[in-house]
Amino acid sequence: MARKLSWFDLIVGALLVVLCFVMIYPFLYALAYSLSDGVAVMTEHVTLLPVGFTWDNYHAVFLNNDIFHASQISVARTLAGTTYSTLIIGMAAYSMSKPQLVWRRTLNVLFIIVMYVGGGLIPYYVVIHDLGLMNHFLVYILPGAFGTFLMLLMRVYFEGIPESMEESAKLEGANDFTIFWRIYFPLSLPTFATVALFVGVGQWNSWFDASLFVSNPKLAPLQLLLQQVLQQATVSNFEQLMQMANGQRKISVETLRMAVLIVTVVPIVFAYPFFQRFFIKSVMLGAVKG
Numbered sequence: 001m002a003r004k005l006s007w008f009d010l011i012v013g014a015l016l017v018v019l020c021f022v023m024i025y026p027f028l029y030a031l032a033y034s035l036s037d038g039v040a041v042m043t044e045h046v047t048l049l050p051v052g053f054t055w056d057n058y059h060a061v062f063l064n065n066d067i068f069h070a071s072q073i074s075v076a077r078t079l080a081g082t083t084y085s086t087l088i089i090g091m092a093a094y095s096m097s098k099p100q101l102v103w104r105r106t107l108n109v110l111f112i113i114v115m116y117v118g119g120g121l122i123p124y125y126v127v128i129h130d131l132g133l134m135n136h137f138l139v140y141i142l143p144g145a146f147g148t149f150l151m152l153l154m155r156v157y158f159e160g161i162p163e164s165m166e167e168s169a170k171l172e173g174a175n176d177f178t179i180f181w182r183i184y185f186p187l188s189l190p191t192f193a194t195v196a197l198f199v200g201v202g203q204w205n206s207w208f209d210a211s212l213f214v215s216n217p218k219l220a221p222l223q224l225l226l227q228q229v230l231q232q233a234t235v236s237n238f239e240q241l242m243q244m245a246n247g248q249r250k251i252s253v254e255t256l257r258m259a260v261l262i263v264t265v266v267p268i269v270f271a272y273p274f275f276q277r278f279f280i281k282s283v284m285l286g287a288v289k290g
Contacts, residue, residue, distance in 0.1 A: 032050045056251050070225045085145045088146055089195055090154060091180065133213065165183055207223035
């Protein structure tokens, strides 16, 4: 039988609705602003609906070759970085899940120390420079490929896989690499998807590494361009965009800025639902195993 709703349930539900609205409203505001007439927003206040609905802001954004190229860099670094990092973390977790691994406890302690204690920005910058990764696409992929927290998350899942499956595979002549790909990887897809989600979101949203190690504008990702836009460092570029849009007066710097923000956020928002079911399944399995 269905339980009757109490006052406590109603209050909690109302608070959750308010919290959801507070979280969603900034995105709705940015979307409405990006679809508004640049002249109309100077006289009318934008709330949830556009003022003087127009697509001219997005039309002007996609006319910009810099934004298009930065989008390609962001997509490339997200795909390459997520694939490489997930494989590295997965193989490390597989190794650390084996009790017979030499110096396993020592490596565990070192990983934990590195997770909580960093070497500092200056030594990190010197290492990147000495490795020849300055102004190189691999600076987005290699330095942050490994994450201790994600490795520990995956290791806990691997430790729950029955050892009998691995023993049977070894009796058939399979090596560790074959066992990892043929047994552990198919059985751990929810965990791999969770790790890929964390890494992918981090890669897509990252701009700080580009601002430190990349001065070549051809390697600038979309997030770095957005950060420069929000700091009004590229207002002149947007003025050029306004001139490119056939002399239309429905465009302003602020509406263009919001359009770039939406273009930056939307891809990762649409990608998240595809990983959500794996994420929930992985968390529940981890909770049961814990």
